[in-house]
Amino acid sequence: MRAFGSDTRLPTVALVLDILRERTTVSRIEMAEATGLTRSTMTNAVRKLIDLGFVHEVGTSRSQRGTPRRLLELQPESCFMVGIQFDRYSAVGVVVDLAGRIVAQRDMPGAGERGPEAVIPEFAAQVKALLHSAGVARSDVRGIGLATYGPQDRDAGVLLTPQPTEAWQGYPLAAALAEATGLPVAIENDATAAGIGVQALGDSPSSFAVVFMSGGIGAGLIIDGYPYRGATSNGLELGHICVDSDGPRCHCGNVGCVDSIAGSIAIAERARRNPGLVSRLGLGLDPLTDFRGIGRAAMVGDADASELIEISARKLAVATVSLVNILDVGRVVLAGNAFADVGPVYRNALQETLDRSVFMRHVHSVRVELAGNVSHAAAVGGAMVVLRNLLESPNIGDRSALVP
Numbered sequence: 001m002r003a004f005g006s007d008t009r010l011p012t013v014a015l016v017l018d019i020l021r022e023r024t025t026v027s028r029i030e031m032a033e034a035t036g037l038t039r040s041t042m043t044n045a046v047r048k049l050i051d052l053g054f055v056h057e058v059g060t061s062r063s064q065r066g067t068p069r070r071l072l073e074l075q076p077e078s079c080f081m082v083g084i085q086f087d088r089y090s091a092v093g094v095v096v097d098l099a100g101r102i103v104a105q106r107d108m109p110g111a112g113e114r115g116p117e118a119v120i121p122e123f124a125a126q127v128k129a130l131l132h133s134a135g136v137a138r139s140d141v142r143g144i145g146l147a148t149y150g151p152q153d154r155d156a157g158v159l160l161t162p163q164p165t166e167a168w169q170g171y172p173l174a175a176a177l178a179e180a181t182g183l184p185v186a187i188e189n190d191a192t193a194a195g196i197g198v199q200a201l202g203d204s205p206s207s208f209a210v211v212f213m214s215g216g217i218g219a220g221l222i223i224d225g226y227p228y229r230g231a232t233s234n235g236l237e238l239g240h241i242c243v244d245s246d247g248p249r250c251h252c253g254n255v256g257c258v259d260s261i262a263g264s265i266a267i268a269e270r271a272r273r274n275p276g277l278v279s280r281l282g283l284g285l286d287p288l289t290d291f292r293g294i295g296r297a298a299m300v301g302d303a304d305a306s307e308l309i310e311i312s313a314r315k316l317a318v319a320t321v322s323l324v325n326i327l328d329v330g331r332v333v334l335a336g337n338a339f340a341d342v343g344p345v346y347r348n349a350l351q352e353t354l355d356r357s358v359f360m361r362h363v364h365s366v367r368v369e370l371a372g373n374v375s376h377a378a379a380v381g382g383a384m385v386v387l388r389n390l391l392e393s394p395n396i397g398d399r400s401a402l403v404p
Helices: 009-023 028-035 039-052 116-134 173-181 190-200 258-262 264-271 275-281 287-299 303-327 343-357 377-391
Strands: 025-027 055-061 069-074 080-086 091-097 102-108 141-148 185-189 208-213 217-223 331-335 367-370
Touching: 009 025, 009 028, 009 039, 009 069, 009 377, 025 028, 028 039, 028 069, 039 055, 080 102, 080 116, 080 190, 080 377, 091 116, 091 377, 102 116, 116 173, 141 173, 141 190, 141 377, 173 185, 185 190, 185 377, 190 208, 190 217, 190 331, 190 377, 208 303, 217 258, 217 303, 258 264, 258 303, 264 275, 264 287, 264 303, 275 287, 275 303, 287 303, 287 343, 303 331, 303 343, 331 343, 343 367
Parallel strands: 080 141, 141 185, 208 331, 331 367
Antiparallel strands: 025 069, 055 069, 080 091, 091 102, 208 217
16 A cells, blocks of 8 residues: 655645645645645646646636735546446446546446456447447546456456456456557456545545445545555455354355345345245345345335345444444445435434444544445546546656556
């Protein structure tokens, strides 16, 4: 993991861009005051952004000292990034502009039981369709960010797990999609990407934790605006915190993991053992689709569905207490497809449990929120990883610097 502060020149460019994205129009002096950076450091960062075409001057404003201040403004359409979040059961693609706004989005098939040789061409076709619907030329796209499950090797652009099939383990995922699309590709842990996406969408302050649930359960952490990745970008595996020492054996090797008890797959499997529920809800599709059907039924008062969702929410809340106790965060944001229909139930369950059980509750409160775009946050974050790789590279401006 890079130690921020070892070379302040590189993250400064990203920091300045974040301020411009938040405030739209601002002077160099105002940015220096907001960040504590020197004028010379700020000037160097702004010059790089102007050279990239990301920022331009738009006039002046009066100051108390009488000297006009030159105003800077973001140029959102100066570049675009593509983000794809996928797992076995679902996928979504987005095109995002420099301001972090979604200019096109598209639901896509998940990997299912197919190998990467079948999925990669499909993703390439979906990227082409996304850019066409957004009216964006490929030459204006800085790259593609793939947000997906771990463990993974971000540097090599490969997954280190035989999920959903053995063919995925060690497959050159980033390189294959780059060859199929002609665009640089970076991969990112989906929960970490969700945190970056939440930040880009303006949904949370600079430090917070993310609980991510789609095909599986994970967590991400943003500290002072930057993602914590651990030694190998595979940290914060919330789904593999034990919440029942006598629980089922998890594929990770542990027992009673929250993912194997409270995740979408586990809840869908339990629901399928209830013939009445199967009949009423038409279950029997993929686990995530079934889970979302169970969630919708719970929201309208189906007792059996409500019981399953409550079990899931309680167990996830227990695991989240451990997460908050370890990290001492003041905010937890929920993101991922599994929360799309039933997010308020989980938010309320986690809030109630954290209020009652978090160790530091007498020192500060912990607020639980739903991401503003709960289903697309990870895809947006994948897209923004492309931009971060560019801005934090010593070869800033070089397209080859996009791949970590």
